[in-house]
Amino acid sequence: MLKKYIEFMKRSPLITAALCIVYVVVCFKAVPTETAFQFFMVRTMLCGAVCFFLYQISGDKTLASCYVSTGYVLKNSIGFLVMSFIMGTVMLISDIGDQVPLKENPVLGFIIIFLMFLSVGLFEELAFRAVINDAIIYKFREKKYVFILSAVVSSLVFGAVHVLGFNPTSPVAWGQAVAKTLESGVFGLALLILYWKTRNIWACGVAHGLFDFFAGYTEGLFVPVETSGSSYINTGEDGGRILITYFVIAAINTVLTFIVWKKVGKTIDFEKIRREW
Numbered sequence: 001m002l003k004k005y006i007e008f009m010k011r012s013p014l015i016t017a018a019l020c021i022v023y024v025v026v027c028f029k030a031v032p033t034e035t036a037f038q039f040f041m042v043r044t045m046l047c048g049a050v051c052f053f054l055y056q057i058s059g060d061k062t063l064a065s066c067y068v069s070t071g072y073v074l075k076n077s078i079g080f081l082v083m084s085f086i087m088g089t090v091m092l093i094s095d096i097g098d099q100v101p102l103k104e105n106p107v108l109g110f111i112i113i114f115l116m117f118l119s120v121g122l123f124e125e126l127a128f129r130a131v132i133n134d135a136i137i138y139k140f141r142e143k144k145y146v147f148i149l150s151a152v153v154s155s156l157v158f159g160a161v162h163v164l165g166f167n168p169t170s171p172v173a174w175g176q177a178v179a180k181t182l183e184s185g186v187f188g189l190a191l192l193i194l195y196w197k198t199r200n201i202w203a204c205g206v207a208h209g210l211f212d213f214f215a216g217y218t219e220g221l222f223v224p225v226e227t228s229g230s231s232y233i234n235t236g237e238d239g240g241r242i243l244i245t246y247f248v249i250a251a252i253n254t255v256l257t258f259i260v261w262k263k264v265g266k267t268i269d270f271e272k273i274r275r276e277w
Contacts, residue, residue, distance in 0.1 A: 009056040017135035020053035021157065024127050028164065036109070036116045036220065043119040050126040058134040058277065066200030073194050073203035076264055077211070079256040080187065084215035087249075091218045100222040113220030114213055121209025122202070128158035129192055130201045137277045147196070147270060151189055159185030166233040172243060176233050179246030183253055187211070190257040193265045196273060 009016040024046055033039040054062060074081075103109045132154040140146040159181035167173045191204045198204075234242050 006056060009053070013057045013135035013138040016053055016056050017131050020050060020127060020131050023049065023053075024123075025161065025164070028161075036112045040112065040116040040119050043116070043123045047119065047123045047126060050123065050131060054126060054131050054134065057131065057138060061277070062130050062134060062199060062201055066198055066203070068198045068200065070200065070203035070206060073198055073200060073207050074210075076194060076260055077190075077207040079259060080190065080211050080253070081207070081214060083249075083252060083256070084211045084213075087215045088217050091216070092221075095218055095222045102221060103223055106221045109220035110217065111220070113217060117213035117216065118206070118209035120212055121207070122205035124158065125191065125195075125201050125205035125208050128154055128161070128188065129195050129204060132157060133192060133195065134277065137273065141274045141277070146274075151192055154192055155185035155188045156181070158188040159183070162232050167235060170235050172235050172239040173233050175243045176235075176239070176246060179243055179250055180232050183246050183250035186250060186253040186257050190253070190260045193257070193260050193268070196268050196270075197264050199277075 009019070027042065027046060027049075031042050033042050051063060133150045136150040136153060137146060140149060143149075162184045163177040163180050166177050191208060194207070195201060195204050
């Protein structure tokens with residue numbers, strides 16, 4: 001029975017990708033992650049599960065091979081990393097100014113939050129970059145629009161999962177959901193371009209994890225403030241400010257992604273991808 005199931009997944013990359021995304025979304029909803037350490041453990045385990053689905057789509061090619069080094073990916077992600085570090089520094093200054101209390105063990109909290117964000121970066125790149133992109137390429141590799149389709153689908157899915165569970169009756173929540181989807185989706189597009197160039201999903205995961213860590217490392221130092229809605233949607237008194245912030249970051253991400261395309265995208269051998277992926 002299991003053999004037939006695996007053979008079916010290998011013959012049906014799009015269904016395999018859909019099963020993978022449904023599986024991880026169900027895990028988001030069903031598995032409690034009340035602490036950063038629980039978040040780290042769940043995302044680490046999900047990395048293994050996603051690798052299983054990815055292996056059915058592209059074998060060990062994506063998991064075991066790459067064209068260039070991790071340093072290349074990090075160098076071409078530097079704009080995003082600098083921006084996220086600035087955001088993290090602003091949060092640090094804000095927390096200090098608001099006299100937000102430190103955690104009992106901020107050093108341990110800092111280490112755990114680093115591991116958490118790194119596991120999140122690796123997991124999200126495996127699931128929302130490699131699985132979706134590889135499945136679309138394996139299914140439609142001969143089509144002229146295959147790369148546009150991959151860019152649109154992977155970016156939209158990646159952006160949308162960040163806003164699951166928001167309040168659909170609130171205009172502010174809807175605005176934040178659209179802005180956050182756009183912000184995350186454009187960032188995901190930049191990582192997809194780097195993935196096409198390098199086929200180094202692990203390096204993309206590290207870059208993604210560092211981006212999240214630089215922007216949110218204060219979560220490991222200070223006692224968190226409760227918000228309303230999902231983790232990215234806040235309909236409280238800061239709702240308008242957060243909405244504007246998301247749109248500003250989306251605009252910056254668009255500029256940075258364009259720079260990545262100019263430097264990296266135009267050097268991609270798309271015919272090689274058609275042949276080898």
